Amino acid sequence: MYDTLIENIGQLILPAEGPLKGNAMKQLKVKENMAIAFKDGKVAWIGTNEESQKLKASERVDAMEKTVTPGLVDPHTHLVFGGSREHELALKQAGVPYLEILQKGGGILSTVKATRAESETQLYEKAKQTLEQMAAHGVTTLEAKSGYGLERQAELKQLRVVKRLNEESILDLVSTFLGPHAIPPEYKGEEEAFLDEMIRLLPEISDEGLAEFTDIFCETGVFTIEQSRRFMKASQELGFQTKIHADEIDPLGGTELAVSMGAASADHLVAASDAGIDSLVEGDTVAVLLPGTTFYLGKDHYANARKMIDNGAAVALATDFNPGSCVTYNLQMIMSLAALKMKMTPEEIWNSVTVNAAHAIGRGDVAGCLSIGRKADVVLWDVPNYKYIPYHYAANHAKAVWKNGRKVWERRGARVF
Numbered sequence: 575m576y577d578t579l580i581e582n583i584g585q586l587i588l589p590a591e592g593p594l595k596g597n598a599m600k601q602l603k604v605k606e607n608m609a610i611a612f613k614d615g616k617v618a619w620i621g622t623n624e625e626s627q628k629l630k631a632s633e634r635v636d637a638m639e640k641t642v643t644p645g646l647v648d649p650h651t652h653l654v655f656g657g658s659r660e661h662e663l664a665l666k667q668a669g670v671p672y673l674e675i676l677q678k679g680g681g682i683l684s685t686v687k688a689t690r691a692e693s694e695t696q697l698y699e700k701a702k703q704t705l706e707q708m709a710a711h712g713v714t715t716l717e718a719k720s721g722y723g724l725e726r727q728a729e730l731k732q733l734r735v736v737k738r739l740n741e742e743s744i745l746d747l748v749s750t751f752l753g754p755h756a757i758p759p760e761y762k763g764e765e766e767a768f769l770d771e772m773i774r775l776l777p778e779i780s781d782e783g784l785a786e787f788t789d790i791f792c793e794t795g796v797f798t799i800e801q802s803r804r805f806m807k808a809s810q811e812l813g814f815q816t817k818i819h820a821d822e823i824d825p826l827g828g829t830e831l832a833v834s835m836g837a838a839s840a841d842h843l844v845a846a847s848d849a850g851i852d853s854l855v856e857g858d859t860v861a862v863l864l865p866g867t868t869f870y871l872g873k874d875h876y877a878n879a880r881k882m883i884d885n886g887a888a889v890a891l892a893t894d895f896n897p898g899s900c901v902t903y904n905l906q907m908i909m910s911l912a913a914l915k916m917k918m919t920p921e922e923i924w925n926s927v928t929v930n931a932a933h934a935i936g937r938g939d940v941a942g943c944l945s946i947g948r949k950a951d952v953v954l955w956d957v958p959n960y961k962y963i964p965y966h967y968a969a970n971h972a973k974a975v976w977k978n979g980r981k982v983w984e985r986r987g988a989r990v991f
């Protein structure tokens with residue numbers, strides 16, 4: 575007797591185990607007229623719709639010939655923060671550059687002020703609502719960063735919120751310490767001293783189990799290549815895996831640094847050099863691309879996903895959900911931008927929001943794929959095939975979402991007739 579049986583599935587999407595690099599990203603197993611069954615939170619059976627007729631299940635779901643995939647994985651979010659930055663939209667519309675807003679004490683530093691002022695409970699309640707929205711949009715596993723505290727107590731406060739959300743929600747959250755996200759006012763002009771303070775937090779964060787990854791904003795006017803190297807080295811010596819916000823605006827060479835340091839991921843890469851893109855082929859560093867941020871900042875030049883994939887790199891996609899440079903948690907919209915602006919194919923896109931995204935946050939063995947014994951993290955989409963979501967942008971196509979075999983979202987139709 576199975577707990578749940580989803581039958582009459584038009585297309586069942588089964589990404590291969592990864593990380594998938596280059597041409598492997600172009601492959602996607604699509605099986606038609608299928609069914610899938612869960613038991614005790616795991617995938618217990620996969621077969622044809624005809625074979626499913628003889629099965630017994632406590633709950634039978636008619637997929638109405640629609641599409642079923644693994645739960646989405648969002649590998650780059652700034653989930654926990656206070657306040658909001660809608661007041662900066664006018665500056666963006668006036669063409670004030672992102673880094674100029676930051677240099678004037680706005681941007682990230684505006685969110686830092688708000689985050690320091692809010693209690694752990696306030697931050698928790700706000701992030702909890704976002705988490706519910708992410709699940710409603712098909713996300714079952716995600717990464718969540720700190721980085722709006724920029725001092726011990728407020729950074730630990732954010733990381734404790736992520737830990738509590740991971741413990742109390744059924745979703746799986748992977749925590750990242752992004753202490754070196756910007757230079758706080760009290761350390762203006764003293765970047766090295768600030769970085770020393772962030773490095774001094776690492777043992778405490780490790781001992782309290784508050785993060786698996788660290789991250790640093792390697793960018794003009796924020797942290798240099800050498801400062802990033804120093805922070806990543808200190809992180810790895812304490813057992814953290816590393817990530818880096820690299821080559822988002824200026825081509826400092828963060829991509830090459832990430833690969834040379836064996837980072838789990840290099841994120842943004844909009845300004846990555848040809849040498850940086852070529853270096854991605856060598857190691858296991860996943861290129862996490864964030865086209866929503868490029869769109870939101872009104873830029874025309876997107877990360878060169880085509881060259882990265884055709885060169886042989888492993889590419890993933892993420893929302894970069896944050897209050898200033900990409901205010902969306904709709905990973906489906908990111909899938910559309912990947913198609914429309916980065917010319918990624920539907921097969922590459924689906925691999926980028928499942929198996930490769932899972933590998934970018936160290937969850938390649940438990941998320942992003944569907945096979946017997948894996949977590950029953952599954953989405954039933956109200957779409958006829960897997961190509962439809964990139965094609966129809968800005969909507970929420972999720973009809974039902976299961977996490978560990980438990981239904982966490984079901985869309986109920988609008989009552990307009």
Ligand SMILES: O=C(O)CC1=NCN=C1
Nearest residue numbers: 682791819896897898899
């Ligand atoms: O602006 C923000 O709050 C998030 C961000 N960090 C680096 N790029 C964007």
Ligand SMILES: [Zn+2]
Nearest residue numbers: 650652819894
């Ligand atoms: Zn980011």
